[in-house]
Amino acid sequence: MAMSARDLDKREFFFGHKACAGCGGSLAVRIALKVLGERAVSVLPAGCMSAVGFNFPQLAFTNNAFITPFAATASVMTGIEAGLRQRGIDDFQVVGFAGDGGTADIGLQALSGAIDRGDNILYICYDNEAYMNTGIQKSGLTPYGAKTTTTPYKGSRRHKKDMLAIVAANGVDYAASASIGYLEDYIRKIEKAAGITGTKYIHVLAPCPVGWGFKTDETVDIAREAVDVGAWSLREYENGEWKLNREPSRPQDLELYMKRQGRFKIEKQYQEENNYAGE
Amino acid sequence: MVERLAEFVEDGSLDAEFIHVESEHSALSAAMGASLAGVRTFTATSSQGLLYMAEVLTYAAGGRFPIVMINANRSLALPWNIYGDQRDSLSLLDSGWIQAYAENAQEVLDLTLMAFRIAEDTAVRVPFMVNLDGFHLTHTYEVVDVPTKEQIDKILPDYDPGENQIDFENPRSFGFTAGPEWNASFHKAHHEAMLHAWNVIDRAENTFHAVFGRRYSGGVDAYRCDDAEYVLVTLGSVSGLCRQVADSLRESGVKAGVLRLRYLRPFPDEAIRKVLSSAKSVAVLEKDISFGGAGTVFTNVRSIVPAKLNVIGGLGGADISAAQIAGIFESLQAGESGVKWL
Amino acid sequence: MPLKSLPNKAPELTAFEGGYLVSPNGGWRSVRPVINMNLCVHCGQCYLYCPDGTISPELCLDYNFCKGCGICAKMCKRGAITMQKEADYA
Missing domain, CATH: 3.40.50.920 (Rossmann fold)
Structure with a gap:
């Protein structure tokens, strides 16, 4: 029986953090921990969520949580899992929360190593599509056309890396993409992943009002619209099979989705200057 | 070194989890995670590998994880060279680890045993790097007195990580950020623990002498x-x-x-x-x-x-x-x- | 969530009680959510989607930690939550 919002643990495990108002990433962490509960051990590399959740003495995680080097999310998780198992403890879930840069760029090697070993860990990438914590620098998951502070040539001219395909190619046991706009789907995937022994990867789209250029109350709406217009897809990979969980309901509105966000204004300019007809 | 440990784990003579990693950065990261989980941890490295894990050295030290690591001192690139010198570990003297330098294979073994006891002492809790000269000590043969488990038990008590471990009854945040108003106090405590290590080293060497008959002389x-x-x-x-x-x-x-x-x-x-x-x-x-x-x-x-x-x-x-x-x-x-x- | 006092001194190790909160976030707000219980149908969407977890399942708002982002008001299909000027509550 799938878990619904009402079945979630009523306790908050990520509370009082200093994330910006309307932060999508903090919602992704909060909900994941409410699914996993008090036996979760959180592992966070340098990034938004570690920066906002661990400022001694303001410590926002109420379960065991540890900051790791930027590139070391997966390998620290490996060590924790092995260590707890060695102590004879078996009812726990080691969960990592790394951003898009920490996952698709600097942490990719360690993640690949953990998948290669088949370690029993749950890796969650909260994807806000740039290095938001350090000032909106481009990451490997910044989408085509988005302006960042390190893309001087009319925004990013590259598409996002397909992390799901990458982890699948590495032999991951379970992978899924999700969006904080569709929490019931996200909750179901975390719950499912927690029940699988092996390396699990969940990639959740987590819009950032500051970096994307929209009002703080639009975060969830935009995360939902990203799925509806096909800018982001809700997928699952299991036993070598791919599944699309939701068809885009209004793919014709991709431009509307982009227009709502300041970061894509530059793309419009680019298209006009280059007499770009669109696809 | 880890290849022989893999054999020990396989033949059951060492009760340990063996984690194969893809890099030195991950090796020390995994060791740190395991230490946080509350178990005794060991890893080994050398040369560029030590430098590749340099970032994690300060995490392990600042997090006060009593990891023991053997470093085979070898030259650094460029020009590339696989033979021994001490530029690797000496360039990382400030990473917050205890650094000891062995003269021969017996001392490497003895230091490594004592390293666990010293690093894990509640008044120290600092990771310990045992250095030995690459090739001169790593690729030569020497007769070594290998201790029995009973002897080791006499110098090495059961590991107690204290509050520096995952605890589901009293969950903690580990390795957090500390701003300007708090930062120095953590480093001062670390520094003082290092200085205090002399007493612990002295005690460890006395016990070691009583059990093995070999006398070491501190710093x-x-x-x-x-x-x-x-x-x-x-x-x-x-x-x-x-x-x-x-x-x-x-x-x-x-x-x-x-x-x-x-x-x-x-x-x-x-x-x-x-x-x-x-x-x-x-x-x-x-x-x-x-x-x-x-x-x-x-x-x-x-x-x-x-x-x-x-x-x-x-x-x-x-x-x-x-x-x-x-x-x-x-x-x-x-x-x-x-x-x-x- | 009640606040705790600042520790007298730093711990020796970077290990400390989780969920230790010493400073509120409510001061960030320029607007605050107010729930009209006559319109609320207890669907729980505001509780679910709050990034800060400041709305309890029983719909109690923690104004100590609410940052006033307005997501709850946006999520409420019944229009039961309105964002009101913080200045009016000063």
Whole structure:
């Protein structure tokens, strides 16, 4: 029986953090921990969520949580899992929360190593599509056309890396993409992943009002619209099979989705200057 | 090293989880995670591998995880070289780890056993790096007294990580951020723990002596230094040859002594001052150079006593001969100073 | 969530009680959510989607930690939550 919002643990495990108002990433962490509960051990590399959740003495995680080097999310998780198992403890879930840069760029090697070993860990990438914590620098998951502070040539001219395909190619046991706009789907995937022994990867789209250029109350709406217009897809990979969980309901509105966000204004300019007809 | 440990785990003689990693960065990261989980951890590395995990060294040290690591001292690129020198670990002297330097294979084994006890002591809780000369010690054969489990149990109590471990009853945040108002107090505590390690090292060596009959001497190993006028300070496997040279010089009337540094961090400043206070002239021989400055060991020693001569040798595995060592003593007698290359 | 006092001194190790909160976030707000219980149908969407977890399942708002982002008001299909000027509550 799938878990619904009402079945979630009523306790908050990520509370009082200093994330910006309307932060999508903090919602992704909060909900994941409410699914996993008090036996979760959180592992966070340098990034938004570690920066906002661990400022001694303001410590926002109420379960065991540890900051790791930027590139070391997966390998620290490996060590924790092995260590707890060695102590004879078996009812726990080691969960990592790394951003898009920490996952698709600097942490990719360690993640690949953990998948290669088949370690029993749950890796969650909260994807806000740039290095938001350090000032909106481009990451490997910044989408085509988005302006960042390190893309001087009319925004990013590259598409996002397909992390799901990458982890699948590495032999991951379970992978899924999700969006904080569709929490019931996200909750179901975390719950499912927690029940699988092996390396699990969940990639959740987590819009950032500051970096994307929209009002703080639009975060969830935009995360939902990203799925509806096909800018982001809700997928699952299991036993070598791919599944699309939701068809885009209004793919014709991709431009509307982009227009709502300041970061894509530059793309419009680019298209006009280059007499770009669109696809 | 880890290859033999894999064999021990496979044949059941070592009750451990063996984690195969894709990089040194991940090796120490996984060791840190396991230490956080509350178990005893060990890893090993060398050369560029140590530098690749450099970032994690400060995490492990600042997080006060009592990880024990053996580092085979080997040269750094470029030019690329696989032989021994001490530039790798000496360049990371400030990473917050205890750093010890062994002279022979027996001492590597003995130091490693004591390292767990010292690092894990609740008054210390600092990771411990056992250094040995690459090739001179890693790729040569030596008869070694291997302890029994009963002997080890006498010097190494069960591991108790205290509050520095995952606890589901009292969940904690670990390795957090600490701003300007709190930051220094963590580092001061770390520094003081390192200084306190001397007491713990002393106790560990006494217990070790009682169990094994082998006596170690803390931060330094002084040879014929009591009345020595000319003392050569060095570290690692070259020390034995230095002692031989000192012996022959003594026969010809030169009051020569050798001071082998066993620990670089904590730095044995008091022991060095005590041994070298009456020496007329002091030279430091090391397999290391801090480019544009001097040898790192020399710089440290000179902060305690007015050492004059710094001899850089053995880089990239170059042999250091008895004649060259005798030459260093001659230079000392001639009053030479500064940085000199063998 | 009640606040705790600043520790007298730093711990020796970087290990400390989780969920230790010493400073509120409510001061960030320029607007605050107010729930009209006559319109609320207890669907729980505001509780679910709050990034800060400041709306309890029983719909109690923690104004100590609410940052006033307005997501709850946006999520409420019944229009039961309005964002009101913080200045009016000063």
